[in-house]
Amino acid sequence: MAGTQTTGTQVQPPKTSLPFMKKEDTWAMIIALLLIAGITITYFTGGFQFFKAMAVKVPSWSNDFSKVSASFSKNPMGIITLFGFFLLCFSAAAKVMGYNVKKFAASFFVLCLISVFITVAGSNKFLKAYQLETPILALVFGMIVGNFAKLPSWFEEGLRTEFYVKTGIVLMGATLPFTTIMSAGPLAMLQAGIVASVTFFTIYFAATKLFGLDPRFGATLGAGGSICGVSGSIAVGGACRAEKEHVSMAISLVVVWAVIMIMILPVVAHNIGLEPGVAGAWIGTSEFADAAGFAAAEQYNALANLPAGDDRAVKAFTLMKVVGRDMFVGLWALLAAILSVTLWEKKSISQSERVDYGEVWRRFPKFVIGFFAASIFTTLVIASIDPKLGSAYSKDALGVVKTFRGWTFTWTFLCIGFTTRFRALAAAGWKPFMAFTIGVIVNVPLGYYLSTVVFAEYWMGIK
């Protein structure tokens, strides 16, 4: 393998990794990129109406349900085609990935039905007044059902939070101009780098120096609280050979805090009147997991009652989380791997076990490539056509992509709720809990300060 320290025989890619076509990242990219390509091609060559009809939106309503029913009866096939299309795509992917396709399809169908009811309820002005918007409704509904009822196993087959959120993130890439990524990327990386480093080392030192925990455990906790949540704990835990029990505890803490943050961050950001871009950046540095972060950013959007198409909070969140934090998990994993075989084992580089520099690529979240590819593709399309046609394409074609992204996120939020079983999470113990919580206490204000003061000007200007 390229980058392996050994100078003898080439090492093949580790068989510990799933084959490319068996990964959710791969299928999230394939489905989303083909969808974007299909929408774009049909927009310019004909047949776009098929996708446009599928882009079902639920109107706001108060006491009179007729507004909603009129919207559905105006385009009765829209919702059927939408769910049928995604059912086919996801089921095909599920088959290749080795899921039970029948169970998956049945489950996804039910998930779609629930998502309609949740979206309709979340569009109600009365519920909105109580801040019960679609993201929170989906999350709370899922958590109540998931924690108090015994779900059938066939339904659990379709609850694939990561699959849906990754598909949504790649779709998100299409709506984020690559020029914005290029201009915001370094700033997002800087801000995220500061917050991630400070939080990681705060948790690590709290865990090891204050509470006497194993350094591997400290690093795994630190990665979960600073880099990218569960994925961070898994990547760094694997790289530094942390114990399974320690990784499980770190994940439990990430999940619990991620859910708490979905409830707190959007409400606080909205109530203190943060600008959407600033709020998104703060959520991007303070949320622990992608799926949870999107829930928080979408919830902020809903609370702030931003007009349709105003994606500033979600865009800022995505730049901060995906570009600023997720991309670097491989480097953190490599750092942890080197530290684990040298410093933590008190051995010199020449005595220590060899570290595989391929860690950087192996732990890299591959769906990020799809996110960039989608952004580059639509940016090139817009740049290569007449400006008027370009704005029409942005509004119409990418508007459809946004609507699809909205549905994938609603399925994500429902899945977060259904799958967050608090009693199933490992008992973390007070020491890891305290170490992680100290990290949260540092992370949230630091992210707030950087987003609202140091880099505020940029985030306020994001479009």
Add this chain to the structure above:
Amino acid sequence: METAQKLPIVTYLTQIIFHLTLNQEDIDDAAIWQGTVGSGQVRRLGELMTKRTERVAAMMDLLAAAGFEFEVKKNVVYATSDQVEAFEAKQRLLEAGFKDREFQILLEYTRGWGML
């Protein structure tokens, strides 16, 4: 009915890699190629290679007893287990007198169902 409560938060696969060929640093350490090149140096290299393969075989015996399974590809032996954690496997190897630089460990965690 199988429910999520019974599923683990993470699963893992421990993989230990053994190179059957010599590393350049082993050859350099043994100072094989110093002086005039001759058949004696090649024999010395062969002895080093025999020693290396013997060491790998001994490590494999130890891991086989712990339930590891093996595969080989291009002179690299992969020992894999989803039952023995990486730190345990390393501990066993070191306690048996093997050195850190004689093997390489890869540990892959996979999130359990439902984890964010």
